[in-house]
Amino acid sequence: MLIDVHAHFYHQRTPRADWRERNASRLRAGEKIGISIHVASILGSFGFTSPTYFPSPRDVTAGNDALLSLQRAHPDRIRGLVCVNPNYTAHARAEIVRCLDAGMIGIKLAASRRADDRLLDPIGVLARERRVPVLQHIWQHRRRDWSGQEASDAVELCTLARRHPDVPFILAHIGGGGDWLHSLHAVGAAGGGDVPNVYVDLSGSGVDGGMLEACLESVGASRLLWGSDITMDTGWAKLRYLESFLGKEELALVRWKNAARIFPPGAFPAD
Amino acid sequence: MRTDCNAFLGAYPWRKVPGTSADALRKALDRTKIDVAWVTHLPSLFWRDPTEGNAWLYETARTEKRFKPVPTVHPALTGWEQVLADAANAGAPAVRCDPLYLGLEPAGGEMRVLAAACSAARLPLLLAVRLEDGRQRHPNDEVGELPAAAVRALVRSDPDLRLIVTHADRAFVEEVHFGSTPEEARRIWWDICWIWGPPEDHLATLLDTIGADRFVFGTGQPLRLPENSIAKLDLLDLPADQRAAIESKNIQELVA
Numbered sequence: 001m002l003i004d005v006h007a008h009f010y011h012q013r014t015p016r017a018d019w020r021e022r023n024a025s026r027l028r029a030g031e032k033i034g035i036s037i038h039v040a041s042i043l044g045s046f047g048f049t050s051p052t053y054f055p056s057p058r059d060v061t062a063g064n065d066a067l068l069s070l071q072r073a074h075p076d077r078i079r080g081l082v083c084v085n086p087n088y089t090a091h092a093r094a095e096i097v098r099c100l101d102a103g104m105i106g107i108k109l110a111a112s113r114r115a116d117d118r119l120l121d122p123i124g125v126l127a128r129e130r131r132v133p134v135l136q137h138i139w140q141h142r143r144r145d146w147s148g149q150e151a152s153d154a155v156e157l158c159t160l161a162r163r164h165p166d167v168p169f170i171l172a173h174i175g176g177g178g179d180w181l182h183s184l185h186a187v188g189a190a191g192g193g194d195v196p197n198v199y200v201d202l203s204g205s206g207v208d209g210g211m212l213e214a215c216l217e218s219v220g221a222s223r224l225l226w227g228s229d230i231t232m233d234t235g236w237a238k239l240r241y242l243e244s245f246l247g248k249e250e251l252a253l254v255r256w257k258n259a260a261r262i263f264p265p266g267a268f269p270a271d
Numbered sequence: 272m273r274t275d276c277n278a279f280l281g282a283y284p285w286r287k288v289p290g291t292s293a294d295a296l297r298k299a300l301d302r303t304k305i306d307v308a309w310v311t312h313l314p315s316l317f318w319r320d321p322t323e324g325n326a327w328l329y330e331t332a333r334t335e336k337r338f339k340p341v342p343t344v345h346p347a348l349t350g351w352e353q354v355l356a357d358a359a360n361a362g363a364p365a366v367r368c369d370p371l372y373l374g375l376e377p378a379g380g381e382m383r384v385l386a387a388a389c390s391a392a393r394l395p396l397l398l399a400v401r402l403e404d405g406r407q408r409h410p411n412d413e414v415g416e417l418p419a420a421a422v423r424a425l426v427r428s429d430p431d432l433r434l435i436v437t438h439a440d441r442a443f444v445e446e447v448h449f450g451s452t453p454e455e456a457r458r459i460w461w462d463i464c465w466i467w468g469p470p471e472d473h474l475a476t477l478l479d480t481i482g483a484d485r486f487v488f489g490t491g492q493p494l495r496l497p498e499n500s501i502a503k504l505d506l507l508d509l510p511a512d513q514r515a516a517i518e519s520k521n522i523q524e525l526v527a
Contacts, residue, residue, distance in 0.1 A: 021472075022470045022471070022472075023470070025469040025470040025471075025472055026469065026470040028469070029468070029469035029470065029506050032505070032506055033506075139406075140406075140407065143410075177404055177406035177407060178406050178407050179407050180407065181286070205404070205467065206404055206407070207495045207496040207498075207499040208288075208403075208407075208494065208495060208496075209288050209289060209290055209492065209493040209494055209495060209496060210286070210287060210288050210289050210290075213289060230467075230470065230471060231467050231468065231471070232468060232469045232470060232506065233467065233468030233469065233499060233502045233503040233506055234468075234499055234502075236498075236502040236505075236506070237496050237498035237499035237501075237502045238496065238498075240498040240501075240502065241496050241498050244302055
């Protein structure tokens, strides 16, 4: 079994005229790689009618509806993460309840509000009540603000995670840009900042030599989650490299067992 | 047959990178079934005189038949013509010059003179667009990325110059390819290491719009996992002849 904890799909109300081809390409590549389940999110309209990282409530709902449709169309392959904009607290909470009730299995926080902001606490409380993980978009070592997003880094995510120790948080795309070593210092015991409820997702376009060794040194195989994000070739490369030196049991943790542990029971077929 | 035209030996100054020794590269080649690796001495890319690493490179390449040395030439240092001659005499398949790492104008006078000399020596000139993702570089690593305009200018500067450009993404490749005449574009080869696979399918798109004959297999190892370039190809439904062309035939014809 192989679970991709960080996937995205597109829909009709996005700027992508090729949205159908991109969705089909993800599923086709998933078959080649051997992905059992794509755990995906849709970030509103991806910039079509509100910014990707600051989606309007209307776009949040439309994107989540599109993802629910995909999940219903591919019940054997797709699971959803509810995307919300925490600046609209009531809408975010209502959307989480609605989409989890409809079968989604976790929460996606992109970059609408800094992760250590108190405004995220109601979402953390709800995640604990519903026993679902939160995938937080991360800019690895954000040294300044970047236009188009209010990105968070690992230190800020860890602040949130310490306030909600019973909620599993997924640090998104360690290979997705920025100084991953900074993040690994923040989350792992080796760096002195151990936050045991933060898991590291291996997705992102980065395939740096030494990155996976640093991940293992920081948090160990028991807190690594395999994923691809928008470059599935890099995800497969990292998996192949891990296969060259990890033991069978450690590899199973990264491939699916860690995901099965933090997502709700029954979220995946082999549970 | 699989030839990696984009590999390095030696330490990287900006972060700890495992697998930089010759032995480690041999093991990586075994692991990924790569038959030949074109190797450059990585530390000397950052030296004031990068050619001081070439002697070590030649010596190391002699210890492993799978290594083919790609020495660095610095066209602003007196004696660079001899460095180029040494490369030709040593059987180097190409030479490299990363102008921004050397503090040179990327398509300035020195680079144009070097381009002409490479052309005369029938040695392809290899350049990298970047070595690392710009978002993660060390705060003091401020070298700019190679501009696409420089590649267009260089290929126009000499009618026989052949360029191999590594670490370019789809937009870069398209800008240069369609900003060049067909004759110019036929003298540029692109390594695939920085071009995205599915679901964006940038590599599949480029193979369709530009053609498999312009692409060569490269990895950027050990700064990058070599498994990535293999995974990209495995995710394509390429006819065997096209895959063979990318993995080795194109580069063999280039140096023949």
